[in-house]
Amino acid sequence: MLVVTSDDHLAHHALELDSTNLIPSWETPTRVDSVRRAVAPDHRFVGPGELDVSLLHAIHDGEYLAFMAGVWDRWVAEEAGPAAMGVAWPARRFDQGRRPTALRGLLGYHGFAADCSVVGGTWSAALASAALAQTAAELVAGGERAMFALCRPPGHHATRDQFGGYCYLNNAGVAVEVFRRSGVERVAVLDIDYHHGNGTQDIFYERDDVLVCSIHADPAFEFPYFCGHASETGHGAGEGYNRNEPLPAGTELAEWLTAVDRCVDAIRDAGCGAVVVSTGVDTFEADPISQFLLRTDDYPVVGARIADMGLPTVFVLEGGYAVDALGDNVAGVLNGFEAASA
Numbered sequence: 001m002l003v004v005t006s007d008d009h010l011a012h013h014a015l016e017l018d019s020t021n022l023i024p025s026w027e028t029p030t031r032v033d034s035v036r037r038a039v040a041p042d043h044r045f046v047g048p049g050e051l052d053v054s055l056l057h058a059i060h061d062g063e064y065l066a067f068m069a070g071v072w073d074r075w076v077a078e079e080a081g082p083a084a085m086g087v088a089w090p091a092r093r094f095d096q097g098r099r100p101t102a103l104r105g106l107l108g109y110h111g112f113a114a115d116c117s118v119v120g121g122t123w124s125a126a127l128a129s130a131a132l133a134q135t136a137a138e139l140v141a142g143g144e145r146a147m148f149a150l151c152r153p154p155g156h157h158a159t160r161d162q163f164g165g166y167c168y169l170n171n172a173g174v175a176v177e178v179f180r181r182s183g184v185e186r187v188a189v190l191d192i193d194y195h196h197g198n199g200t201q202d203i204f205y206e207r208d209d210v211l212v213c214s215i216h217a218d219p220a221f222e223f224p225y226f227c228g229h230a231s232e233t234g235h236g237a238g239e240g241y242n243r244n245e246p247l248p249a250g251t252e253l254a255e256w257l258t259a260v261d262r263c264v265d266a267i268r269d270a271g272c273g274a275v276v277v278s279t280g281v282d283t284f285e286a287d288p289i290s291q292f293l294l295r296t297d298d299y300p301v302v303g304a305r306i307a308d309m310g311l312p313t314v315f316v317l318e319g320g321y322a323v324d325a326l327g328d329n330v331a332g333v334l335n336g337f338e339a340a341s342a
């Protein structure tokens with residue numbers, strides 16, 4: 001399989017609010033090295049093409065994109081701390097619609113969580129990461145059976161107009177839009193990251209041309225806490241085109257696979273013509289911030305399930321924070337897919 005990757009992520013390493021301190025984010029530059037090392041023997045690397053900014057405007061709010069492009073310079077001019085982040089967010093009974101003017105206010109308006117901040121290299125890395133997803137989808141739309149976009153930063157928590165959960169631009173959403181523009185009438189997103197893909201859900205919630213399926217830790221006990229419930233099934237034209245499979249802490253392969261299979265069935269039933277796989281492997285038993293119990297040997301099994309759908313497939317990297325094992329776990333998904341496709 002072709003793997004789209006670049007070094008443009010290197011200057012991005014954000015800070016996150018741990019229980020009481022700002023710490024270097026679990027989402028580190030070394031994650032890319034781990035994946036490259038593990039996939040190198042069986043796959044080939046290619047670089048990205050030029051980003052088509054109109055794809056970002058298709059899935060993100062224009063004011064959000066403009067704010068994010070300038071936020072670091074504004075932060076340096078006004079505050080000059082090591083990382084820009086919000087301190088207040090529009091909570092219950094606050095005015096959701098009004099956009100403040102102050103930098104701190106805008107950081108709260110365009111962000112949703114204190115696990116995520118902006119540093120000097122963030123925006124260029126986010127744009128480059130989106131370009132990887134775009135290139136992967138373009139090559140698959142052009143006839144490749146499958147591609148892997150080694151995206152960093154990840155994307156599935158980024159909503160239309162908010163960053164959070166280590167995500168700034170929704171890379172999976174970019175790949176979806178490429179498929180739609182290439183003529184695929186309905187695209188599936190299969191999100192196997194440990195966390196609910198709230199951003200992808202948000203972006204496509206009212207659309208019936210994109211079926212979004214996410215298998216994840218129950219938000220009752222896990223980030224992002226406020227969405228990802230099974231009752232969230234889409235809205236308006238999108239009713240029935242959003243599927244959530246929340247699972248308890250301690251979930252192992254057998255139970256996790258039954259949820260994957262329900263999603264695979266839904267993707268088949270909806271007649272999707274391509275699938276974007278939000279490939280987080282933070283379901284791993286030794287992941288430092290997660291509570292599922294998948295093992296390295298389990299990942300080829302899910303890769304095979306995805307291959308069995310027989311659809312043009314773009315894998316985009318999402319989470320996975322056990323850095324030493326991250327590469328082997330990702331390689332497991334890709335190798336399981338290829339073995340089942342052969």
Ligand code: SP5
Pocket residue numbers: 115154155156157165166167193195223280282288289318319320
């Ligand atoms: C893309 C992705 O996987 N984003 C995940 C964002 C999760 N952020 C919240 C992390 C909370 C970490 N708490 C650490 C406890 C370690 N003992």
Ligand code: ZN
Pocket residue numbers: 193194195280282318319320
């Ligand atoms: Zn995750």
